[in-house]
Amino acid sequence: MTPSIGVIVNPVAGVGGPAGLKGSDGAEIQAAAITRGSSARAEGRAADALALIGRMRPGAHVLTAADSMGEDASRAAGLTPDIVYRPAAAETSGRDTTAAATALAHAGARLILFAGGDGTARDVCDALLGDTAVLGVPAGVKMYSGCFAVSPVAAGAVAASWMTRGKHPVAEVEVLDVDEEQIRHGRVDPTLYGMVRIPIEPGRTQARKSPTGASQLGAVRSAAAGVVERMRPGVTYLLGPGGTISEVATLLGVEGTPLGVDVVRDGALVLADASERELLALVDGRVARAVLTVIGGQGFLLGRGNQQISAAVLEKIGDDPLIVVATEEKLIDLGGRPLLVDTGDPDLDMRFEGYAKVVTGTRTTSLYPVLAPESKGTS
């Protein structure tokens, strides 16, 4: 049987963009945007993705939420959806997105296509998704998360391929969000909000000639194995957040905290989900290294999502405090932009500037540029 696809449209996603509002979170901003003559673009973009599914998979079984939350876009695309969620009020909120995603997963959707931005991704991430994967149709103002396709039709093509094949590999990616108030004041500080699973297309992102690392999952495992290979007895390792580092914990056989910092020594868990204060105590007088990966599409290494590994903790660890790990794909996806550090201590940041040796596998590293944007003017 063809797997069902769930559809959610955040009807107000993207409304703040054309109005120059840096985002669309919250009823006030949405009203302000509409006052400025903006209209949301999510429904049209969702319909673009769904129209492709309709063409490639005529009669595709689509589950969705009522009216503007997906039903309208589905019908506009020529599909006949089953409605599994109805919002209580005409004006929907993020809570409706979360409730709709939970209802879709519960109704048997194996993949949820959602049209929106980072705020919508957060709300979807809050749902009880179980094994259900998600994929974002890019329609928001902010899209720092790793769960968006490059375009609506690209999202539709991946979803249709998923329906054709029945079984599909998935990868865990980060959901990031940025405080819009901060962007409106010129700051971009994305925080790591959670992890979701997205479908990956093997053979489309990797060359078939490559004898190893035939999939992204293989590449993540290989990068994580490269970290484990570099671990030494008696050294305390602070495992930062992120999917690649979760794989390090898996290889060590310890239960990791995907969004937190776990401390391991000699292959055993010392403390899970440690705070900055706990980390300071644990590295005191010991040889330690912090294991970090690239957070989000902006390439943050320090200062976003892993603030527990603070300037004070890094100072205490001493020289050469980092092991940086990432797949080659992740570095390539940065498109040449440098890795970023922002610990809040410009002098410390300066010490990281230059090039980082990024572990990409057993005995393989990539040398990648690092920038300390906050240290400018202090040096």
Add this chain to the structure above:
Amino acid sequence: MSLPIAPKPPLRRFHEARWDEPIIFELSTPGERGVLVSRTESDVRSTVGDVVDALPHTLRRETPPALPEMGQMRVLKHYLRLSQENLGADLNVDIGQGTCTMKYSPKVNEAIVRTPLLADLHPLQSEATVQGILEIIWTTEQMLAEISGMDRVSLQTGGGSSAIWANIAMIRAYHEAAGEGDQRSEVITTIFSHPSNAATAKAAGYNVVTLYPDADGYPDIEAFTAALSSRTAALMITNPEDTGIYNPRIAEFVDLAHSVGALAAYDQANANGILGITRAKEAGFDTCHFNLHKTFSTPHGSGGPGAGATAVSDKLVPFLPGPLVERDGDRYFLDSDRPESIGKVAPFYGVVPNIVRAYAWMRSLGAEGLREAAEIAVLNNNYLMKRILEIPGAGAPYASGRRRIEQVRYSWQDLYEETGITSEEIGVRATDFGVHYWTSHHPFVVPQPFTLEPTESYSKSEIDEYVGILAEVAREARETPEVVRTAPHRQTVHHIHHDDLDDPDRWAPSWRAYQRKYFAGDDG
């Protein structure tokens, strides 16, 4: 029919043969034979005895191998049918396999290597009876030494990766001889260099450091400087890289490597744009290699046999693989007494038929002709790039507005964002027009990549035909994307999914693996 026949449309109305041929094992009929081998004569049998019985048990099969049992004519038909079901280099406009230099392999050279004088040679014949072929090997080495500027060449390696392996094996031996084997633990390469450079370095026991391109697509020289240390054993680099961008600061890279005591290896597998124009020697390299099956026109053979040429400067000569062919007056001989050599990297003296083909190709062109081949390859490539960039949705990342050398790594990212059609899908659809198309080496740095290299062999009209096909498929991606997505339609096979190739539990690289993974239950 009626004459005159209608003019041909600009796009070929191609259809590949579709024989729906079973796998050869499925054609087997128990007891059927192609040749009935005569029984041994009784005198012979009584003199020699039971030869099978003399074999040690460890070498003897318990049960005969499960080979297909077939008559001659059925075997012939089987392979002729399979041969019709492909897009060989002599059938299609084969400019879609960039980096591989799919130039014409002159058929007269095939006639030369099939003469009994060559085909019947045995590698263990006495040197006195093979002076001719030793002279050809020696002369080919001299020509390649001149082309690279290097001091000595070995033709022993059987292909490109084997030659890259020889590069790093010699470098390892050099550092060990200097007492720095343990200290020099790192090899630096670039992400646009052929992945065999990283792979062989890793296989040789080195830690591999990969550099990314700077904004212009050149290897990042500052990153290289930061990566260098007393631990560095070598720089292994391609130039021009797969992007077709020539790194004009290559000599600086080599100098920097030398400044910390490291060596520099130049991957010249594809030297097709620089023959007679630049040389490894002038850039200061210590070793380089050529693929005879790329630049020097020998056939690719789809996985073999290829042939590699390893060229080195004086300091690496003692480490060359061997034996080497030496000349003493008019006499040629094999020198195996080379204590510092990395030894054999292939059986005997190299892929002799390919050495002869390359020798014949170079002799037919001469020095001027070789340079002209490179110049035409570059001219063809820049003409092709101009035409490709006229197709909406196609791009050539890096070095915008500048010329490329012999190939270009293009991107369909704009078309993908607009249509959801991937580069791989475009390649599959292109086969419906009778041409081959390839994407990129691992890893995909350029999104939705495709790599074209027209070499000097193709005429303007054939390059135009290829561009016309890609333009048509790009138009289809916009207007009738289902046609592209469900392709191929005029091919030997229908649309297939690759999932089984990505899952070790499901892929089947041999008949035995196929039986085991899919039918083991049926056999009990």
